[in-house]
Amino acid sequence: MKTIREPSRDVPVMAETDVLVVGSGPGGLAAALAAAREGVDTMLVERYGCFGGNITQAQVETISWYRHEKTVEAGGIGVEFEKRAKEMGGSRKNRESDGEYLNTELFKCVADKLTEEACIVPLLHCLAVDTVMQGDTVKGLIVESKSGRQAILAKRVIDASGDADIAHHAGAPYRKASGDELMSATVSFGCGGVDVKRFLEYVELNPARLADWAGATSGQQDDLFTPYLDEPIKKAKQEGLIPQNIRVEVIWHSLTENGDATHINAVRIRGIDPTNVWDLTRGEIEGRKQAMSVLKALKKYAPGFENAVLRTFGSSLGVRASRKIIGEYNITEHDVRNQACFEDSIGIFPEFLDAYNIVIIPTSGRYFQVPYGITVPQKVENLLVSGRCVAGDRISHAATRQMMCCAVTGQGAGVAAAISVKHNVTCREVNIKAVQKALEKQGVRIA
Ligand SMILES: Cc1cc2nc3c(=O)[nH]c(=O)nc-3n(C[C@H](O)[C@H](O)[C@H](O)COP(=O)(O)OP(=O)(O)OC[C@H]3O[C@@H](n4cnc5c(N)ncnc54)[C@H](O)[C@@H]3O)c2cc1C
Numbered sequence: 001m002k003t004i005r006e007p008s009r010d011v012p013v014m015a016e017t018d019v020l021v022v023g024s025g026p027g028g029l030a031a032a033l034a035a036a037r038e039g040v041d042t043m044l045v046e047r048y049g050c051f052g053g054n055i056t057q058a059q060v061e062t063i064s065w066y067r068h069e070k071t072v073e074a075g076g077i078g079v080e081f082e083k084r085a086k087e088m089g090g091s092r093k094n095r096e097s098d099g100e101y102l103n104t105e106l107f108k109c110v111a112d113k114l115t116e117e118a119c120i121v122p123l124l125h126c127l128a129v130d131t132v133m134q135g136d137t138v139k140g141l142i143v144e145s146k147s148g149r150q151a152i153l154a155k156r157v158i159d160a161s162g163d164a165d166i167a168h169h170a171g172a173p174y175r176k177a178s179g180d181e182l183m184s185a186t187v188s189f190g191c192g193g194v195d196v197k198r199f200l201e202y203v204e205l206n207p208a209r210l211a212d213w214a215g216a217t218s219g220q221q222d223d224l225f226t227p228y229l230d231e232p233i234k235k236a237k238q239e240g241l242i243p244q245n246i247r248v249e250v251i252w253h254s255l256t257e258n259g260d261a262t263h264i265n266a267v268r269i270r271g272i273d274p275t276n277v278w279d280l281t282r283g284e285i286e287g288r289k290q291a292m293s294v295l296k297a298l299k300k301y302a303p304g305f306e307n308a309v310l311r312t313f314g315s316s317l318g319v320r321a322s323r324k325i326i327g328e329y330n331i332t333e334h335d336v337r338n339q340a341c342f343e344d345s346i347g348i349f350p351e352f353l354d355a356y357n358i359v360i361i362p363t364s365g366r367y368f369q370v371p372y373g374i375t376v377p378q379k380v381e382n383l384l385v386s387g388r389c390v391a392g393d394r395i396s397h398a399a400t401r402q403m404m405c406c407a408v409t410g411q412g413a414g415v416a417a418a419i420s421v422k423h424n425v426t427c428r429e430v431n432i433k434a435v436q437k438a439l440e441k442q443g444v445r446i447a
Contacts, residue, residue, distance in 0.1 A: 025053020027387020327391025
């Protein structure tokens, strides 16, 4: 590859903090809140103009669609996201379960309020592009923004970028999803002008079951209702309105009294490497094109959508899988499907898997413990990782990528980072019993 050499230069230090969190999806927001609530100075850096990650950027409103009568919840900050959104008028009852749909626009304000209350220093429109290292220890980050190239020094860094950007820059080992592990990317969209009553009458006459949509399920859950819409897409493909070779899976979510379908999750673009800017560009443009043909198909073949108009696209391509660190521990399919227990548990997560043609809904009260080791990268000190880039195998990702699980790893990493600062030990050496005690105090269920 052709290269040029940049001249070296001095970089101004714009801030110093105890804990610096990069990325503000459920994994990062939870990490920053947990660290700040342990009483250390905390800064949250986000490349876009709002906090929330996939929730606010890709309209992912279904934070708790898995929840059924017997589901055992993790508690902690993930559940708090939902509760605070509800209190602020930013959620509505989920049609398929005991969960809530988030109002993903209002969630921007929920996240602002939570960070403000916790006295977190917020920094938006700021991309982390490199690490400041002393040997194997992370000492801070290089960031770029409209203010130029600057440094932020930190005693501990938490990588919640979804892409393990910081682990990558720091030289920590990771693997990158590829082939059929690289899940499809989605341009989400929302529309107005839907005749909700007419559409729901159609759905009642043509209900979809989990088995119709999900591929492999546990068997006992095959008959659960799911907001999956197949017939209109089949017809549109037969007619050539949507090319045969394009994969489309329409999942409709929240419908408002005003005729808005706020999140249509339908587009599935394969082969997008989220760390490749050319792929990201292709994904956005191709995704919008496909979303428009889905809308055309809905208008023609989904009763109630005849007068639907496009209102919103997710402000960024929605990504499901990317880099994953190699951790002190790498969680496995066996762990997440067999109620694994760990000495270094930082929380629990119900047995909810959704990816790679496996959907298991936690209807029976089963859950596994989430180990601290999956947030600790090998070889690099004072860096933790939370959210969907934690360590684990392909199928475990079907559980750890879920937003509530991202909040569990976020809260665990945030508390561990704070306690390691207070005890003046590295993140790897932190006293796990002290972390667990603090997490329980924060409302997390550990066992
Ligand atoms: C269409 C779609 C539907 C989904 N449906 C569901 C669902 O129903 N239920 C569910 O639980 N999960 C669902 N998921 C998965 C879920 O949204 C993600 O796995 C989850 O949001 C991951 O959280 P995270 O905090 O790890 O990362 P993200 O939510 O991706 O957040 C990462 C954040 O880091 C920021 N960032 C990245 N790099 C940098 C950098 N270098 N510097 C600064 N900031 C940076 C990003 O802008 C972003 O805000 C869905 C995903 C998609 C795409």
